[in-house]
Amino acid sequence: MNYLKSRLPSRSEALAVFSIFIFFVFSWTLYRVAWYAPSWLEYLSLGSVLIIIAYVLAFALLESAGLLALVVLFSLFFPPRYFKEQYALQGSSLAALLSIGAALLQRKINLVYRLELWQLLVYPLVGLLACIALTLLLAFLFNRLPLLTRLANALRERMLIFVYLYTPLGLLGLLVILARNLIGF
Amino acid sequence: MSPTLTRRDFLKITSSLALSPLLHVIPASLPDSSAPGATPPNVIMILFDALSASHLSLYGYPRQTSPNLERLAARATVYHNHHSAGNFTTPSTASLFTGLYPWTHRAYNLSSLISPQVVPNNLFRLLSPLYHQAAFAENTFADMLLYQFQEYLDQHEPVDRFSLVGHTFYDKLTRRDAIYGMKSLDQFLFKREEAHGSLAFSILNDLTNQIDMQLTSARLKGLYPSGLPRLANTDVYFALSQVMDGVIGLLDGLPAPAFTYLHLMPPHAPYMPARPFAGMFADGWAPPIKKKHRLSPGVTEERLNSLRNTYDEYVANLDAEFGRLLDHLEQSGLLETSYLIFSSDHGEIFERGASGHSLPLVFEPLIRIPLLISAPGQRQRQDVHTLTSNVDILPSLLKLAGLPIPDWCEGQPLPASDIQAAPSRDIFVVEAKANPAYEPLHKATLALLRNQYKLVHYLGYKSYSDAYEFYDLENDPEERQNIYPDHPAAPELQAELDEQLARVNERYKK
Numbered sequence: 120m121n122y123l124k125s126r127l128p129s130r131s132e133a134l135a136v137f138s139i140f141i142f143f144v145f146s147w148t149l150y151r152v153a154w155y156a157p158s159w160l161e162y163l164s165l166g167s168v169l170i171i172i173a174y175v176l177a178f179a180l181l182e183s184a185g186l187l188a189l190v191v192l193f194s195l196f197f198p199p200r201y202f203k204e205q206y207a208l209q210g211s212s213l214a215a216l217l218s219i220g221a222a223l224l225q226r227k228i229n230l231v232y233r234l235e236l237w238q239l240l241v242y243p244l245v246g247l248l249a250c251i252a253l254t255l256l257l258a259f260l261f262n263r264l265p266l267l268t269r270l271a272n273a274l275r276e277r278m279l280i281f282v283y284l285y286t287p288l289g290l291l292g293l294l295v296i297l298a299r300n301l302i303g304f
Numbered sequence: 305m306s307p308t309l310t311r312r313d314f315l316k317i318t319s320s321l322a323l324s325p326l327l328h329v330i331p332a333s334l335p336d337s338s339a340p341g342a343t344p345p346n347v348i349m350i351l352f353d354a355l356s357a358s359h360l361s362l363y364g365y366p367r368q369t370s371p372n373l374e375r376l377a378a379r380a381t382v383y384h385n386h387h388s389a390g391n392f393t394t395p396s397t398a399s400l401f402t403g404l405y406p407w408t409h410r411a412y413n414l415s416s417l418i419s420p421q422v423v424p425n426n427l428f429r430l431l432s433p434l435y436h437q438a439a440f441a442e443n444t445f446a447d448m449l450l451y452q453f454q455e456y457l458d459q460h461e462p463v464d465r466f467s468l469v470g471h472t473f474y475d476k477l478t479r480r481d482a483i484y485g486m487k488s489l490d491q492f493l494f495k496r497e498e499a500h501g502s503l504a505f506s507i508l509n510d511l512t513n514q515i516d517m518q519l520t521s522a523r524l525k526g527l528y529p530s531g532l533p534r535l536a537n538t539d540v541y542f543a544l545s546q547v548m549d550g551v552i553g554l555l556d557g558l559p560a561p562a563f564t565y566l567h568l569m570p571p572h573a574p575y576m577p578a579r580p581f582a583g584m585f586a587d588g589w590a591p592p593i594k595k596k597h598r599l600s601p602g603v604t605e606e607r608l609n610s611l612r613n614t615y616d617e618y619v620a621n622l623d624a625e626f627g628r629l630l631d632h633l634e635q636s637g638l639l640e641t642s643y644l645i646f647s648s649d650h651g652e653i654f655e656r657g658a659s660g661h662s663l664p665l666v667f668e669p670l671i672r673i674p675l676l677i678s679a680p681g682q683r684q685r686q687d688v689h690t691l692t693s694n695v696d697i698l699p700s701l702l703k704l705a706g707l708p709i710p711d712w713c714e715g716q717p718l719p720a721s722d723i724q725a726a727p728s729r730d731i732f733v734v735e736a737k738a739n740p741a742y743e744p745l746h747k748a749t750l751a752l753l754r755n756q757y758k759l760v761h762y763l764g765y766k767s768y769s770d771a772y773e774f775y776d777l778e779n780d781p782e783e784r785q786n787i788y789p790d791h792p793a794a795p796e797l798q799a800e801l802d803e804q805l806a807r808v809n810e811r812y813k814k
Contacts, residue, residue: 144502144504147501147503148493148501148502148503151492151499151500151501152492152501153502155492158413159487161413161416161740161741162410162411162413162416162417162741162742163416163417163738164420167484167487170481170484171484171487171488171492172488174481174484174485174488174489175486175488175492175493175501177326177494178488178489178502179502182502182504182505183501185505186504215608217504218503218504221503221504221507222503223498224507225507226499227497228497228498228499228500228507228510229497231507231510231511231514232496232497232510234512234514234517236515236519236522239511239514239518240513240515243511253597273325276374292798296481299480299481300477300478300481302481
């Protein structure tokens with residue numbers, strides 16, 4: 120148990136990674152909402168659209184938390200010197216790169232429906248291997264390039280603001296859903 | 305079991321006491337339903353999505369696409385001029401449920417909802433005192449409308465109930481929030497074939513679904529050589545035979561009297577016929593080419609022919625499965641105690657450079673749909689050629705059940721024969737998916753059908769604004785000759801359509 124605890128990130132480290140995910144996940148979702156909301160408003164009342172947005176925001180919060188959990192799980196497979204020592208920095212960088220990758224893939228999402236079975240099995244595996252390689256590369260770069268480390272740290276610290284901006288929105292969405300489904304609001 | 309009489313039970317008992325009007329439509333061979341404790345016949349309503357009457361051999365299509373439907377026709381009333389009030393699922397199904405035209409119920413946008421003011425005016429509320437009501441729709445747009453009537457349904461099966469692979473999210477939520485769940489989860493966060501609202505989990509969902517589908521598809525390659533059929537707008541895949549088995553099981557398990565609404569996906573795109581139907585119409589046949597319409601996307605004739613072939617094969621496939629259902633209904637005796645209503649929500653087009661139905665067009669292949677009604681114990685075929693609309697289904701079912709037809713209903717009870725039909729009747733078709741729901745209609749395609757004439761008004765399209773077309777369907781059933789404005793009947797129909805448009809728009813003027 121103590122061993123596991125020692126491998127897990129501290130609260131501040133986890134928050135740093137979470138801030139990156141929350142920024143990308145919420146920004147992407149809200150960008151898509153802005154795309155869709157005008158069409159919803161063509162046939163739904165404002166109240167209905169707000170309930171839909173509540174579902175979307177609550178999901179974005181859960182998705183951010185889920186992604187953080189995946190990174191935490193992923194980090195457990197690495198020796199501490201390759202991940203744990205610079206958890207906030209490496210985790211944040213990995214989170215940013217994964218999110219950017221996901222956003223780029225979203226723009227070509229139709230390709231997923233055209234893949235052969237072998238491609239569907241091999242490509243995620245390649246993705247996982249790329250993540251491992253990326254993690255090792257980041258560990259190497261952050262150890263060797265202090266300027267890059269400083270720059271990344273400065274960026275990471277500024278991203279924390281998004282936790283305080285987006286988390287309340289997600290919680291509000293979650294509250295609305297709970298209120299509707301539990302007390303019939 | 306609790307001996308307490310519920311409100312619903314009480315209503316059912318009291319309503320069954322008022323069943324005497326049913327007698328005039330029930331054939332004499334049936335047991336006397338006015339006897340104490342007698343129950344009204346079941347009503348089984350089965351719709352196949354996007355099934356055009358123009359592609360059924362039952363209605364004269366040269367390919368043998370519907371032998372089993374012809375078998376049913378031998379003991380049913382066949383409506384030859386039945387039209388949908390819209391050209392895609394949402395408006396047309398909403399019209400069927402409400403007996404109102406799309407410009408009244410306002411559910412004419414893609415995946416939209418019936419106006420809250422109109423929601424109480426629905427089939428399920430009106431029939432609820434009389435029947436156990438069960439519904440199963442494989443089309444999510446139709447299913448969403450069913451959720452608007454949730455409180456009147458005794459049984460509402462999930463859209464993926466009889467599917468092989470994949471899932472929807474909205475029907476796993478509480479029923480109260482299913483519509484919001486569909487809008488947020490299924491049609492936004494995990495929406496198929498478009499950048500999803502969810503950044504990362506949607507990709508994982510896509511990957512796992514696709515792997516699952518490909519593995520199942522490989523397993524069923526012998527049955528579905530070109531891939532598994534899919535529920536439109538979802539990642540849910542099915543085998544039609546399995547769905548039909550599920551439907552048979554569902555019907556067997558219902559208490560009598562039951563009103564069952566079944567809305568099955570085929571032959572809606574993607575067209576995926578099973579063996580031995582796949583490839584059966586690769587015979588080189590094609591109907592004469594029609595001139596491309598100005599609002600058509602311009603699909604090539606070669607592509608249209610290929611799509612038409614596969615669609616026809618899929619139609620033959622569903623007909624065979626319907627034949628299995630028909631056999632079961634005959635063998636189980638359900639056909640003797642039930643009204644069986646066979647129809648569709650809208651048609652499909654493969655001409656004039658247009659394919660499918662997501663189009664601003666209302667040519668006959670898109671709006672003329674099959675309608676067959678087999679009454680309990682019916683042995684003779686009856687043919688009705690009078691113009692009818694799917695807004696007529698609601699008043700017909702009410703009449704059948706001996707219930708009064710409400711004033712707000714825009715349909716009329718279906719005539720049992722041409723002799724019974726009203727001499728002249730106007731029916732309307734409204735296509736307005738690009739028009740905001742609660743604004744006057746300014747971008748739409750509207751049609752008025754009266755006797756053999758059809759007037760179409762294209763409203764607000766950039767390249768074809770405020771244009772009219774007029775066809776004489778008796779002398780030109782293929783709608784080749786636009787005779788507007790020369791025909792003497794055209795001005796009268798135009799005045800009527802313009803007046804109706806002004807009337808419906810008046811309500812939404814700010």
